Amino acid sequence: MIKVAIFGVGLMGGSLALCFKGKPGIRVAGHSNNPAQVEKYLKRGVVDEASTSMQEVAEDADFIFLCTPVGSLEPYLDKLLRCKLKPGCIVTDVGSTKSSITKYARSKAVPYVHFIGGHPMAGSERSGVEAASSHLYENAYYVLTPDDATPAEAYDRLVELLRHTRAHIVRVDADRHDEIVGAISHLPHVIAVALVNQVAGYNERDGLYQSLAAGGFRDITRIASSHPDMWRDILLNNREVVLALLRDWNAEIAKFADMLERSDGDGIVREFKRAGAFRSQLPERRKGVITSIYDVYVDVPDHPGIIGQIATLLGNSRINLSNIHIIESRADVPGVLRLSFRNETDLEAAIELLKRHRYEVRQ
Numbered sequence: 001m002i003k004v005a006i007f008g009v010g011l012m013g014g015s016l017a018l019c020f021k022g023k024p025g026i027r028v029a030g031h032s033n034n035p036a037q038v039e040k041y042l043k044r045g046v047v048d049e050a051s052t053s054m055q056e057v058a059e060d061a062d063f064i065f066l067c068t069p070v071g072s073l074e075p076y077l078d079k080l081l082r083c084k085l086k087p088g089c090i091v092t093d094v095g096s097t098k099s100s101i102t103k104y105a106r107s108k109a110v111p112y113v114h115f116i117g118g119h120p121m122a123g124s125e126r127s128g129v130e131a132a133s134s135h136l137y138e139n140a141y142y143v144l145t146p147d148d149a150t151p152a153e154a155y156d157r158l159v160e161l162l163r164h165t166r167a168h169i170v171r172v173d174a175d176r177h178d179e180i181v182g183a184i185s186h187l188p189h190v191i192a193v194a195l196v197n198q199v200a201g202y203n204e205r206d207g208l209y210q211s212l213a214a215g216g217f218r219d220i221t222r223i224a225s226s227h228p229d230m231w232r233d234i235l236l237n238n239r240e241v242v243l244a245l246l247r248d249w250n251a252e253i254a255k256f257a258d259m260l261e262r263s264d265g266d267g268i269v270r271e272f273k274r275a276g277a278f279r280s281q282l283p284e285r286r287k288g289v290i291t292s293i294y295d296v297y298v299d300v301p302d303h304p305g306i307i308g309q310i311a312t313l314l315g316n317s318r319i320n321l322s323n324i325h326i327i328e329s330r331a332d333v334p335g336v337l338r339l340s341f342r343n344e345t346d347l348e349a350a351i352e353l354l355k356r357h358r359y360e361v362r363q
């Protein structure tokens with residue numbers, strides 16, 4: 001039996017637990033310092049066992065996932081390494097930055113424990129175990145940052161376990177990870193927050209700003225609702241990279257101001273064309289930079305015509321389906337359909353309709 005221990009069973013840790021729980025030969029243990037959280041993990045059935053005792057959860061674990069905020073990872077690792085761990089145990093994390101934790105873990109090297117940094121490029125602005133889902137990582141890129149000292153055997157063992165997430169594993173150098181993720185995740189969060197706060201300031205003078213804020217504003221600012229403490233930790237941890245990116249960002253914005261001052265219409269068209277061309281090449285179906293948040297999963301029996309039945313049901317109720325995807329469809333296994341919608345109204349209407357027709361619906 002393989003034991004997987006999860007420290008911090010929130011959105012990311014809880015979703016990992018759900019990927020592993022119930023798989024043959026795997027048992028999942030969760031840790032929290034807070035007894036009420038431990039109760040909650042068990043009550044929700046996210047883990048097989050849970051405890052407030054670090055030693056109890058960590059001992060005899062084959063894999064340990066640290067899923068707490070970036071700022072708590074180093075002290076957590078320290079505490080963990082003071083526990084008695086199973087020889088050959090793999091410790092990994094899901095933190096949004098990789099350079100500092102990878103270096104820190106290397107400096108603490110314990111000969112019989114292997115640390116391999118990890119970062120699944122999937123998530124949402126929500127947090128807590130309530131938001132966890134076994135589908136969170138499906139099709140997402142999952143970055144691992146082993147270094148030269150990581151034994152190939154340990155890396156392979158972790159990759160094998162992560163197959164249960166259905167993510168695409170990609171091996172990246174930790175510093176390179178932080179530069180790239182700084183640009184495609186950290187900078188956008190700063191921009192979203194700054195934009196919302198700019199508009200919130202105008203709205204104090206005139207409440208119509210808030211009323212008129214429609215699709216464009218919502219699309220670009222969803223991530224401004226992300227967890228403040230989590231983002232404080234991420235931005236402070238990747239401070240140098242984000243500062244350099246903000247300098248480049250200021251130059252991009254200054255370019256626009258300059259084009260407007262010169263009434264340079266061709267320049268504006270050029271910028272939109274260039275952005276559109278790059279954006280259209282982004283992998284839309286993968287979670288990551290662009291992720292569809294209006295998804296619902298429906299368990300369906302594997303019989304012909306089921307997709308047509310569901311599409312017709314939704315169509316008859318004038319609910320617009322933007323995408324439909326079969327996740328598993330073998331003769332002996334119930335299928336799972338992922339239905340995507342363009343907005344929350346359609347999503348909620350679809351959930352209500354499908355439940356009324358006795359379909360098993362999960363988000």
Ligand SMILES: NC(=O)c1ccc[n+]([C@@H]2O[C@H](COP(=O)([O-])OP(=O)(O)OC[C@H]3O[C@@H](n4cnc5c(N)ncnc54)[C@H](O)[C@@H]3O)[C@@H](O)[C@H]2O)c1
Pocket residue numbers: 007008009010011012013032037067068069070072094095096097119120121122123124125126127128129227230234
């Ligand atoms: N949310 C995302 O979109 C996303 C995506 C990829 C990676 N991450 C990374 O995953 C990690 C967890 O994020 P999440 O979204 O699951 O957050 P979350 O708030 O949903 O879960 C965090 C968990 O850690 C626990 N925790 C919080 N502070 C702690 C502390 N000081 N010591 C011990 N435990 C503590 C909480 O009780 C909770 O169980 C973070 O490092 C984050 O950077 C987040």
Ligand SMILES: O=C(O)C(=O)C[C@]1(C(=O)O)C=C[C@@H](O)C=C1
Pocket residue numbers: 095096120121122123124125126184185186223226288289291
């Ligand atoms: O989709 C979102 O809400 C996210 O913010 C997910 C997101 C991202 O920026 O893409 C956020 C932080 C992570 O470390 C990885 C993924």
